[in-house]
Amino acid sequence: MKQRTIELLSPAKNFSCGVDAINHGADAVYIGAPLFSARAAAGNSIEEIESLCNYAHKYFARVYVALNTILKEQELVEAEQMIHRLYNAGADALIIQDMGILQMDLPPIALHASTQMDNRTPEKVSFLEKTGFTQVVLARELSLDQISKISQSTSVALEAFIHGSLCVSYSGQCYASQALTGRSANRGECAQICRLPFTLTDAEGTEICKEKHLLSLKDMNLSPYLEQLIDTGISSLKIEGRLKENSYVKNITAYYRQQLDSILEKRASDYIRASSGKTTFFFTPQPEKSFNRGFTSYFLNGREQDICSPDTPKSIGENIGTVKYATLGKMTVDSSVSLHNGDGFCYLDASGTFKGFRINRADGNTLYPSEKFMIEKGTTLFRNQDQEFEQLLTRNTAERKVPVEITFKDDEEGFKIIIDDKEGTSYTKALIRTKELAKQDQTAQIQRVISKLGDTIYTASTMDIQLSQPYFIPSSILTEFRRNAFCEFEEKRLQRALESRSISQITQGIPFTSTMLTYLGNVSNTKARAFYKASGVADIAAAYELEHVKGASVMFCKHCILCTLNLCKKKAPGSLSGWKEPFILSSKNHKLALKFDCAKCEMMLYPVEE
Numbered sequence: 001m002k003q004r005t006i007e008l009l010s011p012a013k014n015f016s017c018g019v020d021a022i023n024h025g026a027d028a029v030y031i032g033a034p035l036f037s038a039r040a041a042a043g044n045s046i047e048e049i050e051s052l053c054n055y056a057h058k059y060f061a062r063v064y065v066a067l068n069t070i071l072k073e074q075e076l077v078e079a080e081q082m083i084h085r086l087y088n089a090g091a092d093a094l095i096i097q098d099m100g101i102l103q104m105d106l107p108p109i110a111l112h113a114s115t116q117m118d119n120r121t122p123e124k125v126s127f128l129e130k131t132g133f134t135q136v137v138l139a140r141e142l143s144l145d146q147i148s149k150i151s152q153s154t155s156v157a158l159e160a161f162i163h164g165s166l167c168v169s170y171s172g173q174c175y176a177s178q179a180l181t182g183r184s185a186n187r188g189e190c191a192q193i194c195r196l197p198f199t200l201t202d203a204e205g206t207e208i209c210k211e212k213h214l215l216s217l218k219d220m221n222l223s224p225y226l227e228q229l230i231d232t233g234i235s236s237l238k239i240e241g242r243l244k245e246n247s248y249v250k251n252i253t254a255y256y257r258q259q260l261d262s263i264l265e266k267r268a269s270d271y272i273r274a275s276s277g278k279t280t281f282f283f284t285p286q287p288e289k290s291f292n293r294g295f296t297s298y299f300l301n302g303r304e305q306d307i308c309s310p311d312t313p314k315s316i317g318e319n320i321g322t323v324k325y326a327t328l329g330k331m332t333v334d335s336s337v338s339l340h341n342g343d344g345f346c347y348l349d350a351s352g353t354f355k356g357f358r359i360n361r362a363d364g365n366t367l368y369p370s371e372k373f374m375i376e377k378g379t380t381l382f383r384n385q386d387q388e389f390e391q392l393l394t395r396n397t398a399e400r401k402v403p404v405e406i407t408f409k410d411d412e413e414g415f416k417i418i419i420d421d422k423e424g425t426s427y428t429k430a431l432i433r434t435k436e437l438a439k440q441d442q443t444a445q446i447q448r449v450i451s452k453l454g455d456t457i458y459t460a461s462t463m464d465i466q467l468s469q470p471y472f473i474p475s476s477i478l479t480e481f482r483r484n485a486f487c488e489f490e491e492k493r494l495q496r497a498l499e500s501r502s503i504s505q506i507t508q509g510i511p512f513t514s515t516m517l518t519y520l521g522n523v524s525n526t527k528a529r530a531f532y533k534a535s536g537v538a539d540i541a542a543a544y545e546l547e548h549v550k551g552a553s554v555m556f557c558k559h560c561i562l563c564t565l566n567l568c569k570k571k572a573p574g575s576l577s578g579w580k581e582p583f584i585l586s587s588k589n590h591k592l593a594l595k596f597d598c599a600k601c602e603m604m605l606y607p608v609e610e
Helices: 015-023 046-057 073-088 099-103 122-131 144-153 176-181 223-232 246-266 387-393 443-450 475-499 526-534
Strands: 004-012 028-032 062-067 093-096 110-113 135-137 157-164 169-174 198-201 207-212 219-221 234-239 271-273 278-281 318-327 330-334 344-348 354-363 366-369 380-385 398-411 414-420 426-432 458-466 555-557 584-586 591-597 602-607
Touching (some): 004 015, 015 028, 015 046, 015 246, 015 398, 028 046, 046 073, 046 475, 062 073, 073 099, 099 526, 135 234, 144 157, 144 223, 157 246, 169 176, 176 602, 223 234, 223 246, 234 246, 246 271, 246 278, 246 387, 398 443, 414 475, 426 475, 443 475
Parallel strands (some): 004 028, 004 234, 004 271, 062 093, 093 110, 110 135, 135 157, 157 234, 398 458
Antiparallel strands (some): 169 555, 198 207, 198 584, 318 330, 318 380, 330 366, 344 354, 344 380, 398 414, 414 426, 584 591, 591 602
């Protein structure tokens, strides 16, 4: 049975972030295109992307470029030109949302279906596969059982998020930012309405919950379920975070690399790593020390109540213990972890307000805050800034090396070196030189010079010196010969990486899953309309960004506020007696009405028009 390739996919805010991701074990990185990325603040130049491709391809790692917004009519020509430039820069695939791109004159590049396409069903994924997508990013809300059904119905490579921030709405199906602020999430400009504090009332104004972040979710962490995800059919394990800094990317990538390597070693007959090289870490990865709102497995194992982070949308970090004693300007903590000068902490006060502070000094478990305030005994304390850990991550924290077998031998014209990575690339270089007998055996000296690879990404796994007689070769000649040989060997590997890029064979006219598309289809240009027409869709509505639909839902959520508040209608019939629906979420500037589809176990939000 053929081994299935498993990929660890990390985010890259920019070139340096991408390099750090590769160095810390990523098999692939995804980075924003110069324009039309679903993170408008994380765009990168063609030159940066080309540099990242050149670096990644040394390890046979791949670079996926996110071009996953919907496109306006006047942007189509520019988008098509940019795609050709990205392909020429070495990009391995495009992550797209707008199906109008499939109507363009495309270079031979692989296309990945963004999670913005709302890929939740076997039928939708099968359609994308038949159309020609080589990889499909699944919706975050899917359970293991749902992923299994998709995997059994299709053969396309499946990608799933395993870590990072969660959108409360199904991706690509959130219009709250567009409706309330004019900033479209489908255009990469989300205003993050879901992270605001809301007061929940019933239709008559009776207050149910005050000033809580009822739409703000915890962060995903599926590290305990990686093997189950892979066995269920996932081939690409994706870390969220194209707006995150290098320290986050280093820590989280390293953590999942270690987890995944342990699985691949145990299941070597079933699975194989997607890129080459072995990473050595100079620190211990700890995901709780990087930005997080608390962790959840979301809906992977079915509905869980505790997926919301109602007290704050900010990072809470790691639970370090409780306050034993406190006075103004000083507190002692019952904690088993090391605390450092400059650390940042947060806690909930007696009124339920989330607060934070920084310390000037830590003397063991006694903390001296930079500002004087009182904190109650027994308060749980979280550290959301470990100063020492963050400083550590600014240094060189990993090294990734590709093992090669090296053979050095003599022949009729002089000498030659053979470099073999045992991954399909072998290179032989000749050193034409008159042979000169040495006075004594030079094997150890030749081996020392040839194996000196510290300025490259390679390390000698084996070294075989095969000389018919003890020959003398000056070290300077050997050094230059080795350097040139490895440069040429690397060029051959880079060329092989480019030649092995996947290609999407686009097929037009595959019947779509429906003959009608509402605003949820996100059709914003004539090419997208033409694509769906060819796929048998007769009735095609314009995207919400082009034509606001009065009375339309602007958010579709698997998350349910009633479940969070222990008011589930299905689990506790009659739990809403005394309150009148619809329930209303009110923030400083916005009002949203809630509707619950208990049959589907979903929640929808509608703007309240004053």
